[in-house]
Amino acid sequence: MKRFLSATLFIGVALTAPAQAHHSFAMFDSNNQIDIEGTIKEFAWTNPHVAIYVAAKPIAGKPEAVWAIEATSPGNLTRMGWSKGTFKPGDRVKMTIRPLRSGEPGGAFSKAVIVDTGKEVLLKNE
Amino acid sequence: MKTTHFGLAAPLLGMVLLGMGSAVLAADAAPEKKVLNPPHTAADYAAVGKLPDWSGIWIPDQRDQNRQARSNPPPWNAKVKPRIDELFKALDTGQPKLMFDNxxxxxxxxxxxxxxNAMEVLFTPGRVTLLGESDSNRLRRIYTDxxxxxxxxxxxxxxxxxxxWEGETLVVDTISIRPQTLFAVLEAVAVPNNGDxxxxxxxxxxxxxxxxxELEIEAPxxxxxxxxxxxxxxxxxxYDIVEGICIEGDFTESTDKDxxxxxxxxxxxxDGTVYVKKP
Structure with missing residues (x-):
């Protein structure tokens, strides 16, 4: 249990979830989309914004990193067909995101494919 | 108790008089405190049934909100305009300020x-209630009695x-809003309304x-x-409304030693902008 606790705390603190209360999405570059590929580490189905942590392969000169990807609220996502089980830790994914303008490994969710099942995860209004 | 020439009878008399005084006071006060919420009758509920159908949940048009933030700006006064310009500039350079993060x-x-977030509208006799999906936009009571x-x-x-109600239009008048609350045109563009x-x-x-x-807003x-x-x-x-606890985003799930x-x-x-520390 102790080991599990430290692992959980590590995820909570070290990744520093971007899902902060009630923020504008303007820190994401809406004119730019990039594709990342990796494995789901955590899917935080929380308000006001859902966060998806992806342990991603190196991309465009950036080293391997855990990317923090945000989407809208559980309420809005529910109405787009998502649920708490849409992503599971260990799922291999290809994900299209709008990256953080700061260059840090994070972004806003655009769409994804779960590699092993071929299931597409979309935002209905995109 | 004061000593009076009524002797021992005085306290008893005083208690009687005091009791009467209370009764008189209560009778005087009663008309001043009107009943605000009388019992509802079957006729009241029948009247609700004749109102337009606003059932279901209502999703705000965010794209229109974003459009109007620039195409239909409020007539900001000279005191707040520089701050509004600064907030738009921060937004446009990808460094939006968190205005509602508390x-x-x-x-x-x-x-x-x-x-x-979504909202739903409830009609009950003498009242319309707006229920929002998040606790940061949770509840409005509009008295229609x-x-x-x-x-x-x-x-x-x-x-x-x-x-x-004017036909099928609900006409609402709202005053007495806290001056510290934000007059916002976008989540990252807002100023305190400063009252009135x-x-x-x-x-x-x-x-x-x-x-x-349709809103007409005075914020002098x-x-x-x-x-x-x-x-x-x-x-x-x-779909139904989904519970949305705003401050939940400031926390992560964990397990304690027990x-x-x-x-x-x-x-x-x-600085209120999102950041991601490298793991």
Missing amino acids: CMPEAMPAWMLINH GRPHPEDVYPTFHGHSIGH VHVKERIHLAGKDTLHV NVLTGPWKTTRIFTRERR GNSIFVRIPKSE
Whole structure:
């Protein structure tokens, strides 16, 4: 249990979830989309914004990193067909995101494919 | 107890007189405190049944909100205009300021103007209640029983709202909004309203599944004159409202040493913009 606790705390603190209360999405570059590929580490189905942590392969000169990807609220996502089980830790994914303008490994969710099942995860209004 | 020439009888007499005095006072006070919420009758509920059908949940049109933030700006006064320009500039350079990150209610009129969450509208006799999906836009009570605004009402986040029906349009008048609450046109563009805000709304169906909230807002301490705008909501019947606890985003799930499921606070950035520490 102790080991599990430290692992959980590590995820909570070290990744520093971007899902902060009630923020504008303007820190994401809406004119730019990039594709990342990796494995789901955590899917935080929380308000006001859902966060998806992806342990991603190196991309465009950036080293391997855990990317923090945000989407809208559980309420809005529910109405787009998502649920708490849409992503599971260990799922291999290809994900299209709008990256953080700061260059840090994070972004806003655009769409994804779960590699092993071929299931597409979309935002209905995109 | 004072000694009087009535001797021992005096205290008893005094108690009797005091008792009478209380009764007189109570009788005098009763008419001043009117019953605000009388019992509902079958006729009251029958009247509710004749109101337009606003059932289902209502999704705000965020794209229109974003468009109007620039195409239909409020007439900001000279004092706040530089701050508004600065906030737009921060937004446009990808460094939006967090205005609502404390999870206080968005308040009025920001709930109607910038809300991203669904809401539902309940009709009961003498009242219309707006229930929002997030606790930062959770509840508005609009009294439609003919009462006026109280003469002395303590300012609140959503103010005091009274309304009446003109045909199938709900006409709402809201005053007494806390001056610290934000007059917002976007989540990252807002200033404190600084008091004396007056919001007039006309809410009606503009189509089978479209609700329009026409607002006329006076905010004399931040605007040079009244500002009109319309906010659009689209009906959704396939889903229910989902609980949205705003401050939940400041926490992550964890387990304590005794195996209890707990929340652990996540550190926040100082400048209010999102950041991601490298693992």
